[in-house]
Structures are given as structure tokens and as C-alpha cells.
Amino acid sequence: MEKNSHWGRAARQWHYVGQPLKPTPDDIQALENLAKRVRAPQPRALLLGVTREIAAMKWPEGTHLLAVDRSFDMIEFAWAGANVADAKVVCGDWCDLPLADNSRDLIVGDGCMLVFDYPASFERALQSFHRVLVPGGLLSHRFFLSPEKKESPDTVFDDLRAGRIGSFHLFKWRLAMALQPSVEEGVRLGDVWSNWHDAIPDAKRLSEKLNWPLETVTGIVFYLDSDTRFIYPTLAEVQSAVLPYFKELERHVPEYEGGERFQTILFEAL
Numbered sequence: 001m002e003k004n005s006h007w008g009r010a011a012r013q014w015h016y017v018g019q020p021l022k023p024t025p026d027d028i029q030a031l032e033n034l035a036k037r038v039r040a041p042q043p044r045a046l047l048l049g050v051t052r053e054i055a056a057m058k059w060p061e062g063t064h065l066l067a068v069d070r071s072f073d074m075i076e077f078a079w080a081g082a083n084v085a086d087a088k089v090v091c092g093d094w095c096d097l098p099l100a101d102n103s104r105d106l107i108v109g110d111g112c113m114l115v116f117d118y119p120a121s122f123e124r125a126l127q128s129f130h131r132v133l134v135p136g137g138l139l140s141h142r143f144f145l146s147p148e149k150k151e152s153p154d155t156v157f158d159d160l161r162a163g164r165i166g167s168f169h170l171f172k173w174r175l176a177m178a179l180q181p182s183v184e185e186g187v188r189l190g191d192v193w194s195n196w197h198d199a200i201p202d203a204k205r206l207s208e209k210l211n212w213p214l215e216t217v218t219g220i221v222f223y224l225d226s227d228t229r230f231i232y233p234t235l236a237e238v239q240s241a242v243l244p245y246f247k248e249l250e251r252h253v254p255e256y257e258g259g260e261r262f263q264t265i266l267f268e269a270l
Helices: 006-012 025-035 072-078 120-132 153-161 168-179 189-199 203-210 214-223 235-242
Strands: 044-048 064-069 087-091 104-110 133-142 246-252 264-269
Touching (some): 203 214
16 A cells, blocks of 8 residues: 555545535535435444544444545554544445445545546446445545636636635636646646746745745645646536446535535445
């Protein structure tokens, strides 16, 4: 499994990551409501990753929870336990989950799909989720979605300078989505940094103008020279990939700024 990787460094910077890159109370409420639809009396739940806000949410009564993350460092630095008595965490690959077939009733994840190549490993992850779920089991996931009508990086920077973006974290994701040529190519984080640095050479001045904490703004240096790639599919691209394995049951679009890019979708295993 991964150690001293992008996620190793990310784990040590996790306290700088803000909403909506991390789930908001709105997102958590949506996950809690969707999880109530699980039919098992004592649900066997799988958490993809170690997102603290999800681990601490109100799980259905009697839930047995297992969290799986592929990064030892994320487990070491980001896992803070869960709001259920029977909770465990292990290191494993989401594309090859260390679980038996039909051994989970519910899978919950937040932004996990952005780390996969599309469509190959994206589909392998879906196959892995489908394999471990019982027939009719539920997959509830918050996706980071590109808009169907792509915006330009110039538009994003214009909105930034004009104070029309509510947080630096939302700005970073909008810029990354705007720089992505296609979901198949994804976007290199080092390129996000380069575009930011070329357009905004004085981060301190911007942070003062927008009243954003300087340490939050300068935290983007974490992307410098990074070859890590993220993908931001459109809703249609997600639905196309998911269709062979799952049926869409419900979609939650949060009310916060840019909420259409952070939709939580509930699927049922076919």
C-alpha cells in the first residue's frame, strides 16, 4: 500500500483542507438520510477512506463499520475513530477490496472517485464495490463533478479577483475542473499550481483583499511539481460508468455555493 506518497503528504496537511472539499453539515445530513434506507437490521457498512466527518456521523442503529484506505499515512494521521462501537480500519485497495463477496450492505464514500483513471480503474472500483455488496445493497457517494458546460480558467480567475468565489477551496476545485482537458486525461496538480502562480503572483495581497487566511491560500504550494492527477467527470459520465452495476435511486444537490458540483448520489446494486 501507499506510504510517503501524495496522500502521505496530504495527511500531514489535512487540517488545511476546508469545505466543500471536506463534507459540510449539509452533506453529512444527506449521507445520514440516505443510509437510513439500508434494509439490513444490523448493517455491515464500508467507509471508503477515513473522512472524520463521515466516520462521526449517525450511522443506522447496530451498524458494523469497516473503513478502508489505501494510504497508511492517511490512516495514521486522519483516522479519528467512528461513532459506532464496532468500527475497524484497515489498509487496502478500493479496486481490490479485502472483503468477501456479498459481505456489505452499505458503502459510503466522499470524493473517492477522483483518484481513478477514467474509465478503466474507475470501472474496476465500481466492480469491486458491486462485488462486496449484497444484491440490493446501497452505495452512497459524494462526487466532485465538472459542469456539463465547461468554464475557462480565465473566468475562474476573474471571479476570484472580483470576490465572487466564497472560499479558496471552492476556487481550487473550479480551477482544476476548468484546466481538465477531458475526464480521460484528468488534470495534473502541478499544472493547477503553475496556472495559479502565473495568474496570482502575490498571494498575500489576495488573501488580505478577500479576507482569507494566508495559510489556507499558500497551502496550494502543496501542488507544486506534483504529478498526481485527479479526474472530475460530469454527471453524465458518472451515470454512464455506473449504469452496468447500479441503479440510481436518489440524488442530493447541496444548497451551498457550487453545490451542483458536489452531489451525493445513492445507488442500489443490481
